[in-house]
Amino acid sequence: MTTEAIESDASDGSDGSDGSGVRFSVLGPVRAWRDGEPLASGSPQQRALLAALLLRDGRTATAPELIDAIWGDAPPSQALAVVRTYVSRLRKRFTPDLLVSDAGGYAIRLPRPEVLDLGLARTLAAGADKARAAGDRTRARNLLARALDLWDGEPLAGIPGPYAETERTRLSEWRLQLLETRLDLDLEVGQHAEAVSELTALTAAHPLQERLRELLMLALYRSGRQAEALAVYADTRRLLADELGVDPRPELSALQQRILNADAELAHTEHSEHSAPPSIQVRPAQLPGTVPDFTGAADRVQELRDILVSGESQVVAVSALAGIGGVGKTTLAVHVAHAARPHFPDGQLYVDLQGAGSRPAEPTAVLGAFLRALGTPNAVIPDSPAERAALYRSTLDGRRVLVLLDNARDAAQVRPLLPGAPGCAALITSRVRMTALHEAHLVDLGVMSPEEALQLFTRIVGAERVGAERQAALDVVGACGFLPLAIRIAASRLAARRT
Incomplete structure (x- = not known):
């Protein structure tokens, strides 16, 4: 082809x-x-x-x-x-x-x-x-x-x-190489402002990759942020000295000197002589991978998928019995989101709201991340929470985007993150029932049935081993309280032991 x-x-x-x-x-x-x-x-x-x-x-x-x-x-x-x-x-x-x-x-x-x-x-x-x-x-x-x-x-x-x-290592390295090349092209075609947030995250994830830091310095400089570009160089030099005892590579040092000298050539891009680069709509694909051995709840998966796709309800909240963790809310939601993904061609957004932890995610920060993922330049994202929420809803208008809000604390945390445009949908998981979201379709999750629990255990451990000791396997899943997370942990440990 x-x-x-x-x-x-x-x-x-x-x-x-x-x-x-x-x-x-x-x-x-x-x-x-x-x-x-x-x-x-x-x-x-x-x-x-x-x-x-x-x-x-x-x-x-x-x-x-x-x-x-x-x-x-x-x-x-x-x-x-x-x-x-x-x-x-x-x-x-x-x-x-x-x-x-x-x-x-x-x-x-x-x-x-x-x-x-x-x-x-x-x-x-x-x-x-x-x-x-x-x-x-x-x-x-x-x-x-x-x-x-x-x-x-x-x-x-x-x-x-x-x-x-x-x-796995080879493919991950190749992806990073492709990403570096694409970011280099972003800068060549004048999308330096849009590239800053992505490069900032990548340099944090790969702190010793000097090429990524070079691209970040150039993107910051072209965005009018000369001091921040020079700060990246100073941080890089300090990190390399502390970790490896070496100096930055010559290309990075040369770029620092050109920034100090305000080299006019650094600001040149393929489209710098035109009024503005063409707008490219970004299509985020942030869903975590679904588990290949997903078990049970087939009717519920189909029910939730149909609701998301039909547009009858723009918000689907998946909640568990109060206080119960490990019942499979996230696994089910991710599986449903992947099943519905073809019906949301303009992208899928995902965030762990950390509602069960001591420091839940702030909606304002999440809105900023979502706006950047949707292609909004960092320079135009407002500081006000209300203005960010309004811009977020405006950005989603006319698009079909699925938003997965995982591990929510309560309705107040979720409400600013809900899309307001027809055609978009939100899927929410939480340990509490989202009764305050009157537009939501609520689903309560309980533990797995013994049959589903044994099926999940068998898929991970293998039919041959479970068949030879069926009663022992039933005892194990029973001891796990028929909770998917506990069963998956126990089964994975057993699968790693060949005898």
């Missing part, structure tokens, strides 16, 4: 596939779909095998290579038989010619690279390189933004084994 076709698909909300056949994702949880419907991909170890085959780009992996990828130096005694079982199960879920046996090993032969989200990201990144080389920086930036949108949290989330850990 050409980058032109991919860019057209992405602009109308497509994922780059033609809507039929099988497609896969590894830039987040390892998942598979057929004809748009999700496919069960089995236990973490089975997903580790699937990931190992998908990441080989069609090359054959021998059975010993797969065993090493999944278990490393401590494989089970029947590892080869387990691998064959995993392969057999996966074949039943996919088309017959997809997972093939070849030369004593196995391979996944995709009909085209874009069937895998990583392949689509590579195609978009390659198109961005060509567009930049041809001088079309705006198109290059847009292609990179579409590539970065494919990430859905941590790559290979929840996949065990040394191979997955290595690939």
Whole structure:
């Protein structure tokens, strides 16, 4: 598929596939779909095998290579038989010619690279390189933004084994490289004010990445914040001296001197000679990754999804019995939000309001973060809480955005964060019932049924082990009070113990 076709698909909300056949994702949880419907991909170890085959780009992996990828130096005694079982199960879920046996090993032969989200990201990144080389920086930036949108949290989330850990690191590093390039292009096309907040967060997360600090200094300088740009250099020099005993790289020192000298060339961008750069509507995608072993509550998931999509209620509040934590409010809300995500093409916002803690999040600060995520320049965000809330509602007008407000303290904390525009929706979790939100659809969550609890436990530990000791498994989930969080912790600890 050409980058032109991919860019057209992405602009109308497509994922780059033609809507039929099988497609896969590894830039987040390892998942598979057929004809748009999700496919069960089995236990973490089975997903580790699937990931190992998908990441080989069609090359054959021998059975010993797969065993090493999944278990490393401590494989089970029947590892080869387990691998064959995993392969057999996966074949039943996919088309017959997809997972093939070849030369004593196995391979996944995709009909085209874009069937895998990583392949689509590579195609978009390659198109961005060509567009930049041809001088079309705006198109290059847009292609990179579409590539970065494919990430859905941590790559290979929840996949065990040394191979997955290595690939997880590699994919995270590549994402950071793409992000640096996209931010560089942001500055080249004159979006320096918009880039400041993102670069500030990135330099905090990656304090030793000098290139990010260089971009932040340049973005601040072009935004008329010369003193702050110089302060970034001073902080960088101090950090490098304390942590590594080295000086900043020459490029960073040269930029500091040019800022001190007010070098006119630093202010030049591709669009600096025009009146203003074109406005680009930002589409945030802030939802946390959903758990691949989500269990139970199928009717409730469908009920909440239908309410969000239908527009009958703009606010859906999910509340638990008072004082109960670990009942699965966040897991359910995130799962519902992902199910409804295609119906909110203009983005999804997420925040943990920390309502159960000693320092709940301030709505004013959350509004500022939401406005920046929606593309509002930091310089035009007002200080007044009421003005921020008004600007937030105005920014959402005409868009279809889903807002997930997790772990809310009370209705007063939530109300300024609710969208006022038709077509938007909010999904709220809290330990208290949001009775003060008269427009909300309230749902109370209780503990899981014994059957659902055992099903969740089995998905994490494995059917073979649970089947051999069913009564012991029932005792464990009972001791966990049938609370999903407690069951997940206990099951994960048991799954990590092979004997």
